[in-house]
Amino acid sequence: MSKSRTEAFSDGVFAVAATLLVFSLGTPIVNSGLSRALINEWPSYAAYAISFLTIVVIWINHHVVVDAMDHIDRPFLFLNALLLLTVAFIPFPTGVLAHYLQAGHDQQIAAFAYGLTMSAMAFAFSLFSLYARRFLRTPMPFDWLGFSTGLLLFPLAMLLALVSFELSLAIYACVTLFYLVLPIVRERVMRSRN
Amino acid sequence: MSKSRTEAFSDGVFAVAATLLVFSLGTPIVNSGLSRALINEWPSYAAYAISFLTIVVIWINHHVVVDAMDHIDRPFLFLNALLLLTVAFIPFPTGVLAHYLQAGHDQQIAAFAYGLTMSAMAFAFSLFSLYARRFLRTPMPFDWLGFSTGLLLFPLAMLLALVSFELSLAIYACVTLFYLVLPIVRERVMRSRN
Amino acid sequence: MSKSRTEAFSDGVFAVAATLLVFSLGTPIVNSGLSRALINEWPSYAAYAISFLTIVVIWINHHVVVDAMDHIDRPFLFLNALLLLTVAFIPFPTGVLAHYLQAGHDQQIAAFAYGLTMSAMAFAFSLFSLYARRFLRTPMPFDWLGFSTGLLLFPLAMLLALVSFELSLAIYACVTLFYLVLPIVRERVMRSRN
Amino acid sequence: MSKSRTEAFSDGVFAVAATLLVFSLGTPIVNSGLSRALINEWPSYAAYAISFLTIVVIWINHHVVVDAMDHIDRPFLFLNALLLLTVAFIPFPTGVLAHYLQAGHDQQIAAFAYGLTMSAMAFAFSLFSLYARRFLRTPMPFDWLGFSTGLLLFPLAMLLALVSFELSLAIYACVTLFYLVLPIVRERVMRSRN
Numbered sequence: 001m002s003k004s005r006t007e008a009f010s011d012g013v014f015a016v017a018a019t020l021l022v023f024s025l026g027t028p029i030v031n032s033g034l035s036r037a038l039i040n041e042w043p044s045y046a047a048y049a050i051s052f053l054t055i056v057v058i059w060i061n062h063h064v065v066v067d068a069m070d071h072i073d074r075p076f077l078f079l080n081a082l083l084l085l086t087v088a089f090i091p092f093p094t095g096v097l098a099h100y101l102q103a104g105h106d107q108q109i110a111a112f113a114y115g116l117t118m119s120a121m122a123f124a125f126s127l128f129s130l131y132a133r134r135f136l137r138t139p140m141p142f143d144w145l146g147f148s149t150g151l152l153l154f155p156l157a158m159l160l161a162l163v164s165f166e167l168s169l170a171i172y173a174c175v176t177l178f179y180l181v182l183p184i185v186r187e188r189v190m191r192s193r194n
Numbered sequence: 195m196s197k198s199r200t201e202a203f204s205d206g207v208f209a210v211a212a213t214l215l216v217f218s219l220g221t222p223i224v225n226s227g228l229s230r231a232l233i234n235e236w237p238s239y240a241a242y243a244i245s246f247l248t249i250v251v252i253w254i255n256h257h258v259v260v261d262a263m264d265h266i267d268r269p270f271l272f273l274n275a276l277l278l279l280t281v282a283f284i285p286f287p288t289g290v291l292a293h294y295l296q297a298g299h300d301q302q303i304a305a306f307a308y309g310l311t312m313s314a315m316a317f318a319f320s321l322f323s324l325y326a327r328r329f330l331r332t333p334m335p336f337d338w339l340g341f342s343t344g345l346l347l348f349p350l351a352m353l354l355a356l357v358s359f360e361l362s363l364a365i366y367a368c369v370t371l372f373y374l375v376l377p378i379v380r381e382r383v384m385r386s387r388n
Numbered sequence: 389m390s391k392s393r394t395e396a397f398s399d400g401v402f403a404v405a406a407t408l409l410v411f412s413l414g415t416p417i418v419n420s421g422l423s424r425a426l427i428n429e430w431p432s433y434a435a436y437a438i439s440f441l442t443i444v445v446i447w448i449n450h451h452v453v454v455d456a457m458d459h460i461d462r463p464f465l466f467l468n469a470l471l472l473l474t475v476a477f478i479p480f481p482t483g484v485l486a487h488y489l490q491a492g493h494d495q496q497i498a499a500f501a502y503g504l505t506m507s508a509m510a511f512a513f514s515l516f517s518l519y520a521r522r523f524l525r526t527p528m529p530f531d532w533l534g535f536s537t538g539l540l541l542f543p544l545a546m547l548l549a550l551v552s553f554e555l556s557l558a559i560y561a562c563v564t565l566f567y568l569v570l571p572i573v574r575e576r577v578m579r580s581r582n
Numbered sequence: 583m584s585k586s587r588t589e590a591f592s593d594g595v596f597a598v599a600a601t602l603l604v605f606s607l608g609t610p611i612v613n614s615g616l617s618r619a620l621i622n623e624w625p626s627y628a629a630y631a632i633s634f635l636t637i638v639v640i641w642i643n644h645h646v647v648v649d650a651m652d653h654i655d656r657p658f659l660f661l662n663a664l665l666l667l668t669v670a671f672i673p674f675p676t677g678v679l680a681h682y683l684q685a686g687h688d689q690q691i692a693a694f695a696y697g698l699t700m701s702a703m704a705f706a707f708s709l710f711s712l713y714a715r716r717f718l719r720t721p722m723p724f725d726w727l728g729f730s731t732g733l734l735l736f737p738l739a740m741l742l743a744l745v746s747f748e749l750s751l752a753i754y755a756c757v758t759l760f761y762l763v764l765p766i767v768r769e770r771v772m773r774s775r776n
Contacts, residue, residue: 005589005645008589011199012593012597012601016602018278020214022285023217027290038307052282075766078762081638084638088600088601091604099611184269213401216480221484226494247469381461396590403593403594407594407598410674411602415674422688422692426691441663571656572656
């Protein structure tokens with residue numbers, strides 16, 4: 001099984017999962033006052049954006065890992081399948097979260113379920129990238145900051161959801177932004193050093 | 195992160211978003227008179243066609259931009275993610291527009307929401323292509339006509355939607371046709387000059 | 389715009405459209421007697437299979453055409469977009485057909501709408517492949533049989549639907565089988581000649 | 583028709599079919615007690631995971647087969663289309679199974695329908711891989727164990743479903759795990775021999 005094949009299939013799952021998120025946004029069926037109905041759906045838009053950008057972040061990191069590898073083996077394919085299983089699952093808790101943020105009840109449970117999926121995904125990605133380090137083409141320093149952020153903050157946000165779902169959602173958004181901004185900052189620092 | 199990877203993922207999102215538009219067309223459930231029900235859905239078909247061709251246009255321009263680039267960096271990936279986020283969102287306002295054009299009320303708001311998404315997409319594409327100009331392999335004249343058309347006409351059509359949704363939809367259709375026909379005309383002109 | 393990009397995007401639309409057909413098969417919600425309900429859905433399975441194989445056939449022919457081309461230009465991209473627009477539309481009339489075959493009324497209209505889409509698709513493919521002949525790498529005999537079959541039989545089946553939807557569906561199935569079997573026969577003949 | 587094209591289209595169908603499985607998990611609509619509703623959906627999660635991993639397993643084996651081939655011909659494309667038709671169908675019986683496991687009635691029929699699809703898929707894959715052996719680049723030992731497992735155990739589980747759906751589901755899960763673990767074990771054995 002070649003690296004390029006694995007990437008093609010994985011890219012497909014990432015792209016489809018990200019694009020399917022749009023179905024967590026249902027057409028609001030009202031007899032009048034569509035503008036208010038559309039504005040009231042704002043938690044759905046936020047959930048859509050956070051999930052979409054999270055999937056993009058995992059996709060980028062997936063490629064960084066696979067690019068650095070010399071070759072792949074069967075246990076790696078197995079761990080990759082587990083990771084994709086959690087990624088393809090994301091539209092489900094996103095839809096649940098979007099629905100219950102609007103419904104105005106059970107938001108804590110919905111945010112907890114969302115965090116559980118995100119934590120499972122972060123855990124699957126950790127296994128995936130730890131195993132991948134066995135096949136590195138060139139030695140690479142271990143990215144402690146990036147590694148532990150998701151593995152600590154997603155479970156933390158999941159638990160906090162039971163106290164305050166607003167705080168929990170803010171952490172999900174911040175983790176995603178952190179992963180988008182961190183490599184930009186690092187690129188800047190590296191370039192200014194050279 | 196290589197250019198080809200970014201293109202493969204982006205192609206996936208464009209292709210899936212375009213194909214998901216078909217779900218804005220619901221099977222009409224009637225007890226009799228299916229032909230009339232199908233004909234009455236014509237605004238949905240128009241919305242489907244405009245959104246589909248708009249996504250094709252953005253996809254073509256996305257490739258023209260990335261092809262001209264020497265390499266990409268992390269901020270570019272971030273802007274690309276924002277662009278894809280707006281593209282993958284298009285099935286939502288398309289479904290809303292299709293529903294309310296048939297429902298016969300709140301069409302203005304639906305056309306406004308559609309225009310808001312299109313304007314956001316045009317804005318994201320402008321940021322994306324302006325930033326990309328930093329990494330051009332060979333200097334390229336700036337395409338003022340193509341650049342400003344979407345950036346001006348989509349917001350204009352969005353605002354006009356509050357007055358007349360028919361006029362607004364006509365402009366969306368014209369902008370899409372303009373972007374499909376403009377490069378054909380340019381290709382002709384260039385060929386006739388050589 | 390390179391050929392490979394166009395093929396990647398087109399492949400995406402073909403693959404997604406084919407896979408989305410599964411949603412024309414709704415989970416039957418019954419209180420008892422699931423086996424009967426599943427068996428009664430057989431027209432949906434037939435519609436799924438015919439549409440799936442038709443999309444595979446168009447995909448194969450799409451590649452045969454693009455492979456034979458030397459290069460592509462902008463009007464070709466436009467015709468390709470029109471073809472993909474009809475292909476991505478197929479899940480809609482397939483769902484309508486599946487629903488009304490089971491509902492037991494309006495089957496003629498549903499089969500007519502299905503034939504209209506298939507005819508539009510055959511027409512778009514004809515334009516696409518006729519235009520493509522301008523850019524052939526090596527001269528190729530014109531495939532009269534394959535060309536006229538879809539262009540004549542799909543509209544014929546569409547019109548016959550108004551008289552007998554069973555006959556109409558039989559023709560759709562036969563055309564698809566014809567396109568799957570014809571190249572196999574030709575390959576055999578060619579090989580036996582060499 | 584080149585091998586790489588066929589793989590690109592097939593990869594697309596596999597990736598989309600796997601990702602669409604998430605729609606077999608509907609957002610539970612309750613007035614209170616979301617946590618209980620989400621926990622009660624566990625059969626849906628199990629069905630999702632089994633189907634997802636089964637599709638990954640078929641995808642891996644699809645590539646192993648195509649990689650070993652020297653070239654492809656038209657009958658092979660036809661058998662590939664039949665295989666993809668069964669793969670793209672999987673979300674339907676998965677959704678039915680998920681619904682009726684929760685509904686608490688007709689589980690036998692739902693598990694039977696699931697097994698019928700899996701058996702059809704295993705049968706299509708057997709035809710596909712038997713035919714492919716005509717075009718092997720280098721002779722390859724026939725994989726009796728892998729070949730007969732799916733072809734015997736899926737129909738067996740299908741029939742057992744009529745007696746005990748729990749036993750049937752356990753077999754589906756075991757077959758999938760078997761196919762994931764078998765190549766890992768083989769890789770280990772082969773490596774320890776060298």
